[in-house]
Amino acid sequence: MEAKALKLTELAELxxxxxxxxxxxxxxxxxxxxxxxxxxxxxxxxxxxxxxxIETGASAVIVPDAVDKADKPIIRVKNPYLAIALIHNRFYxxxxxxxxxxxxxxxxxxxxxxxxxxxxxxxxxxxxxKLGRRVTLHPGVVIGDDVSIGDDTxxxxxxxxxxxxxxxxxxxxxxxxVIGSDGxxxxxxxxxxxxxxxxxxxxxxxxxVEIGANVTVDRAxxxxxxxxxxxxxxxxxxxxxxxxxGAYSLLVAQVGIAGSTRLGNWVVMGGQVGxxxxxxIGDRVMVAAKSGIHNNxxxxxxxxxIPAIPxxxxxxxxxxxxxxxxxxxxVRELKKKVADLCRKL
Numbered sequence: 415m416e417a418k419a420l421k422l423t424e425l426a427e428l429x430x431x432x433x434x435x436x437x438x439x440x441x442x443x444x445x446x447x448x449x450x451x452x453x454x455x456x457x458x459x460x461x462x463x464x465x466x467x468i469e470t471g472a473s474a475v476i477v478p479d480a481v482d483k484a485d486k487p488i489i490r491v492k493n494p495y496l497a498i499a500l501i502h503n504r505f506y507x508x509x510x511x512x513x514x515x516x517x518x519x520x521x522x523x524x525x526x527x528x529x530x531x532x533x534x535x536x537x538x539x540x541x542x543x544k545l546g547r548r549v550t551l552h553p554g555v556v557i558g559d560d561v562s563i564g565d566d567t568x569x570x571x572x573x574x575x576x577x578x579x580x581x582x583x584x585x586x587x588x589x590x591x592v593i594g595s596d597g598x599x600x601x602x603x604x605x606x607x608x609x610x611x612x613x614x615x616x617x618x619x620x621x622x623v624e625i626g627a628n629v630t631v632d633r634a635x636x637x638x639x640x641x642x643x644x645x646x647x648x649x650x651x652x653x654x655x656x657x658x659x660g661a662y663s664l665l666v667a668q669v670g671i672a673g674s675t676r677l678g679n680w681v682v683m684g685g686q687v688g689x690x691x692x693x694x695i696g697d698r699v700m701v702a703a704k705s706g707i708h709n710n711x712x713x714x715x716x717x718x719x720i721p722a723i724p725x726x727x728x729x730x731x732x733x734x735x736x737x738x739x740x741x742x743x744x745v746r747e748l749k750k751k752v753a754d755l756c757r758k759l
Contacts, residue, residue: 422474425455426489428504429497431476435487439473444502447472457498510548510566522559546583558594564621576633582621588649590628593617597632597655597673611635613655626651654691666703678713702728
């Protein structure tokens with residue numbers, strides 16, 4: 415669907431920005447600095463690279479407040495990255511299309527399915543499932559018994575949602591993700607055999623959560639595994655049973671969190687972070703990629719490394735580690751000199 419053109423003034427109102435230059439420029443698309451052409455708007459984050467404003471073929475550029483003039487129309491904002499995200503969404507948002515229930519979908523007994531719905535082919539819905547208005551289920555989605563899904567939620571192809579799980583409104587789940595699989599819980603007997611523990615809890619996903627492709631979220635042993643409002647989870651993340659992820663957190667690809675660990679709000683974890691079980695991670699903790707967390711973390715700390723330590727200390731330790739070969743060589747030379755001195759004495 416072709417995006418409707420908007421005046422630069424309309425876009426500035428959307429992002430609470432200030433237009434400098436021709437306010438009536440017509441914008442019909444969004445592109446990066448290198449590929450933008452006539453009718454596009456692009457963005458610049460670093461004011462030191464303002465030369466790119468001249469070089470780009472875009473009709474207008476979103477810039478930080480530090481840029482006060484340019485050779486083409488600009489919108490000055492506090493956060494260009496946020497502004498371009500808002501504008502991009504404005505251009506490419508698609509109205510919901512109520513296609514109904516596809517004849518090749520399977521729907522169980524006693525389900526609550528509103529008229530405003532889009533259920534694709536090969537979708538399987540269990541019994542007593544409750545769907546909100548304008549829910550979209552793409553082909554191959556499997557929904558277990560007693561699941562509830564809130565308004566305007568989108569479930570992409572081949573997602574599985576286990577029995578009794580609860581999803582809020584405006585949730586997005588990408589292809590291949592499994593919500594509500596059994597957790598990894600076993601008890602070992604005297605013969606060394608591992609006896610599976612039943613997992614009878616649920617997964618609760620609050621409003622405005624987005625979960626990437628091929629993510630696994632284990633159901634709780636008892637109670638619930640809980641992803642709170644506004645959190646965004648990248649592809650290939652694993653959340654163990656009874657994990658709680660606080661509101662507006664960001665988990666990047668291949669993060670793994672063991673069972674019963676609780677994350678606060680606004681936590682950020684880089685790629686491949688591993689977190690042990692039964693830990694408490696405070697609000698606004700930031701964790702560098704490939705770190706391993708083995709103990710509780712206070713609110714607001716920035717940590718890195720395995721085991722994770724304060725980020726600045728980790729930087730110093732990494733610098734020292736890189737110098738170890740030279741230090742070893744120096745120590746050997748010093749030992750040799752000391753030995754020579756001892757022989758002479």
